[in-house]
Amino acid sequence: MDNRTAIINQPDKISSFNDVYKLQKEYQEALILDNSNPDFIWIGEHQLCYTLGRGSNYDNLLFSLNDPKYDVFKIDRGGEVTCHMPGQLVTYLVLDLKNFNKDLNWYLRKIEEIIIKILGAFNINCHSRKGFTGVWIGNKKIASIGIGCKRWITINGFSINIDCELENFNKIVPCGIENCLMANMIDYNRNLNIQEVKRIVKKTIEEEFSFDFISK
Amino acid sequence: MSHEIFMPALSSTMTEGKIVEWLKNPGDKVERGESVLVVESDKADMDVESFQDGYLAAVLMPAGSTAPVGETIGLIVENEDEIASVQEQNKGNQAEVSTSDQLELVSNKTEEKPVVHTENIKKEAEEVVLKSEKPVPSLNVDQINAATSNVSSRIIASPRAKKLASQMGVDLAKVHGSGPHGRIQADDILNANGQPVAIPWIGEGGSPASIPGANLGVERKPETSGNSFGNPGETVQFNTLQKAVNKNMESSLDVPCFRVGYSINTDKLDNFYKKVKQNGVTMTALLVKAVAKTLKKHPQVNSSFSENGISYPENINIAVAVAMEDGGLITPVLKEPCNTDLFELSREWKDLVKRSRSKQLEPDEYSTGTFTLSNLGMFGVDRFDAILPPGTGAILAIASSKPTVVANSDGSISVKKIMQVNLTADHRVIYGADGASFLKDLANLIENEPETLVS
Numbered sequence: 001m002d003n004r005t006a007i008i009n010q011p012d013k014i015s016s017f018n019d020v021y022k023l024q025k026e027y028q029e030a031l032i033l034d035n036s037n038p039d040f041i042w043i044g045e046h047q048l049c050y051t052l053g054r055g056s057n058y059d060n061l062l063f064s065l066n067d068p069k070y071d072v073f074k075i076d077r078g079g080e081v082t083c084h085m086p087g088q089l090v091t092y093l094v095l096d097l098k099n100f101n102k103d104l105n106w107y108l109r110k111i112e113e114i115i116i117k118i119l120g121a122f123n124i125n126c127h128s129r130k131g132f133t134g135v136w137i138g139n140k141k142i143a144s145i146g147i148g149c150k151r152w153i154t155i156n157g158f159s160i161n162i163d164c165e166l167e168n169f170n171k172i173v174p175c176g177i178e179n180c181l182m183a184n185m186i187d188y189n190r191n192l193n194i195q196e197v198k199r200i201v202k203k204t205i206e207e208e209f210s211f212d213f214i215s216k
Numbered sequence: 217m218s219h220e221i222f223m224p225a226l227s228s229t230m231t232e233g234k235i236v237e238w239l240k241n242p243g244d245k246v247e248r249g250e251s252v253l254v255v256e257s258d259k260a261d262m263d264v265e266s267f268q269d270g271y272l273a274a275v276l277m278p279a280g281s282t283a284p285v286g287e288t289i290g291l292i293v294e295n296e297d298e299i300a301s302v303q304e305q306n307k308g309n310q311a312e313v314s315t316s317d318q319l320e321l322v323s324n325k326t327e328e329k330p331v332v333h334t335e336n337i338k339k340e341a342e343e344v345v346l347k348s349e350k351p352v353p354s355l356n357v358d359q360i361n362a363a364t365s366n367v368s369s370r371i372i373a374s375p376r377a378k379k380l381a382s383q384m385g386v387d388l389a390k391v392h393g394s395g396p397h398g399r400i401q402a403d404d405i406l407n408a409n410g411q412p413v414a415i416p417w418i419g420e421g422g423s424p425a426s427i428p429g430a431n432l433g434v435e436r437k438p439e440t441s442g443n444s445f446g447n448p449g450e451t452v453q454f455n456t457l458q459k460a461v462n463k464n465m466e467s468s469l470d471v472p473c474f475r476v477g478y479s480i481n482t483d484k485l486d487n488f489y490k491k492v493k494q495n496g497v498t499m500t501a502l503l504v505k506a507v508a509k510t511l512k513k514h515p516q517v518n519s520s521f522s523e524n525g526i527s528y529p530e531n532i533n534i535a536v537a538v539a540m541e542d543g544g545l546i547t548p549v550l551k552e553p554c555n556t557d558l559f560e561l562s563r564e565w566k567d568l569v570k571r572s573r574s575k576q577l578e579p580d581e582y583s584t585g586t587f588t589l590s591n592l593g594m595f596g597v598d599r600f601d602a603i604l605p606p607g608t609g610a611i612l613a614i615a616s617s618k619p620t621v622v623a624n625s626d627g628s629i630s631v632k633k634i635m636q637v638n639l640t641a642d643h644r645v646i647y648g649a650d651g652a653s654f655l656k657d658l659a660n661l662i663e664n665e666p667e668t669l670v671s
Contacts, residue, residue: 055236055256055280078236079259104260105227131495131559133259139671147260149226150251178491179667 004099006039006211010198014086017046017073024155027094031153039211040094043201045194046084047071048168053079053146060173070171076148077156079133080176087164087184089197090157093205097152100209104149108133111158114208115143118160121200124188134175135160140183144175160201162186162194218273218302221290223283224264226257232284232379233257240272243299246292253279253290270294273302277375284379373400380405445543457544467606471521475601476648477638478655481663482617486633488666492558501550501562503589504534505669506661507612508553511587514654518586520609521644535585535605536565538572546572547605549585557671589614599636610641610651 007027020042027040049071050061056074060081063070084090097107112128115135119126119142126137135143148155163186174180185192206213223233236254240246251263252272266272270292277289293302373381373388377400381388393400446452454462485506489499511518511532519528532554535547548568553561571577588611590602595616602613617635624630637658639651661668 053236053256053259054254054261055234076254076261076263077259078256078261103227104257104262105229108258108260129557129559130563131492131497145259148263149260150263151249151265176491 003210003212004039006041006095006209006213007216008041008043008202008213009216010043010202014047015044017049017051017071017084020044020046020092021073021075024092024094028150028153028155031094031096032151035096035098038214039096039209040092041202041205041211041213042090042092043198044090045086045088046090048083048085049073050081050083050172051075051077051146052081053077056080057176060176062171062173075156076150077146078148079144079146080174081172082144082146082159082174083168083172084159085164085168087194088159088161089194089201090159091201091205092157093154095154095209097149097154102152104147107154108145108147110208111145111147114204115145115158115160117208118197118200118204119143119185121204122185122189122192122197124185132175132177137183137188140181141174141177142183142185160185160197162192162197218291218293218298219268219270220288221252221264221266221292223277223285223287223289224255224262225285226255226260226262230257230285232282234282235277235279235289236261237279238275238290239263242272242275242303244272245296246270246272252292266292268292268294271296271299273299274306276306283375287375287378374402376402377405455543457540457542457546461544464606465603468604471604472643473604473640474643474648474651475638475640476651476655477599477636478659479620480635480637480659481622482633482635484664485662485666486617488669492670495559496566497558497562498565500536500589500591501553501558501565502666502669503591503614504536504550504553504565505558505561506658506666507587507589508532508534508550509669510654510658510661512554513657514650516650517610517639517641517646517654519645520586520607521642526645529586531584531586533584533586535582535588535608537588537590537602538569541573546577546582547585547588548572548577548582549580551584558669588612593617593635599638601638602640604640604642608642609645610639613638613640 009023024040024042027037030037031039051073052058052061052075054074054076055078057080058065061072065072093111097103101107109128112133112135116126116128119135124137124142126135126142128134129136133145134141135145143158143160145158146156161182161184163184166182166184169180169182174182185197202213205211223235226233233255234257236256238253240250240252246252246266246269248267248269249265252266253264255262255264271294272290273293274291275289276291277283277287283289291302291306293299372393373391377391378388380402381391381400388400391400391404393404485502489497489502492502515528516526518532519526521527531552533549533551534553535549537545537547539545548565548571550556550561550564550568556564568577568581572582585605586608588602588605588608590611591614592600593614593616596618597615598618599615600613602611604611615636615638617633619631620634622630622632622634637655639655641651
């Protein structure tokens, strides 16, 4: 398969969840209208916020939706509630799966594989769990996945906890799994930093999907 | 004329999908290519689009329900004046979907916008801030979808029946429907297929489970609801499997057995099961896991009598009794459940059951059990005792879990789901105290720590 061109955006500052979500939607709409438009990858961090998939169970939010302390977004993805914050690396992939494999299960497993490779680059052993999409170290969750799709064009992606305040997950039942323990990469490799992880995320995605990246 | 919206396949392995949300209400105008609903499978969402311009006339499966791939879940008509007639035809079958059931949208500029064709390439992102907390209405799927096929006067069958039929290779055209207006129900498919009574399922929920396929027989006699292999006045030879079972049962007469029982509260287990069920976990796998974990602490209960003394097996292998449709039973074995996670274990169990029904088990898959489970929970029985299979030291009989009035230690009264289990053991190797303390720990695990059964 010929390499496909993808636009990559990796801001160094903390980004507003809303702005990036709109950006993803724009690229998705553009691809829906014309599939010669480029795919789009975004790698970065968000301010503290909570997001729900369209089918999420609100019981998994352990605070009131009216509580102004918390930013909550309902977005186009599968899965239950999760949480983003500085120190967690979020990667969004707006891909046209028609160029890869029109199979969302394949895509989810592919993303797990990519995350396992990324952590492997830092000598961290992790694994997927049947029935529990995401990536785990023992019984602790290190990375979460949530995907939306329209005409086989994906939106959203995955988040890896690198060095973030895991207490923020106590406000929710992450992914709807009760007593779900979360983990940070830093606890398994003291020497890594988020910039280095970003570089590996970019490299791994570039290789795994055979992309030619254009920075933007 | 109406066009059907089908449950799409989001992946090659997907058999059913969950309807997360209807983006349109019945009566709404839809354009070709416009998203009408959202379907979820695992952690992925997919927008389902309309293939033609028209109007959403009917929603046949509500948000929150699950439908097999290919099932009709909604109807689109080309002209506005057809809406009423299609809705009339599907009266009483439509899911009630209204925006009030959805979350209230704040600052959503596309909300309630009249649907006119606009080339909105950069459509305002539908950012939604949650404001209200309304549960998705839960509707009885079976009641809703009767209409699925009224429209085109095809065979009328429930989605579950259709799914079962396709899985079992049953021709729907040849099945007599027992539901309203001859609608084919899941039970009809099971009966048509001569489905064996699947013993290893606990009664789920509060009521005793129905007994699909309980009325089997080589020739079905409508007046009998129980099992029979012959006609009145006949004597029918035992088949090979029945002979084997007889031999095993007779050998138990040489074993001095005792029984000890326990009542286990399954409230937490049931809650946990509800959560993991969607990940393919079966109640059998949960029970097997609980028993195996407890046996690990009680090696005596996993032991058996031999001429040389008490024999302690190297492994913990749990056999589970499954009745066969043409008589006899078989005990497929889940090997080393402690070393297998719950999801893999559930998958293994489904595979074993499938292959035991088609008689494709290898000998080591049904003869290597070190401990046996027999579950009649699905019939709603409150207690029974089981006969010890040869070569093992104990077997656990599991009855239905039923809401029961319980007196608590503080003198208060409450209603709890109680499941009676009854251990039959060989007293030469397992003593009353061994069995009792095994049951105490098993009850503790099920009552207090069911979530630890995951791994």
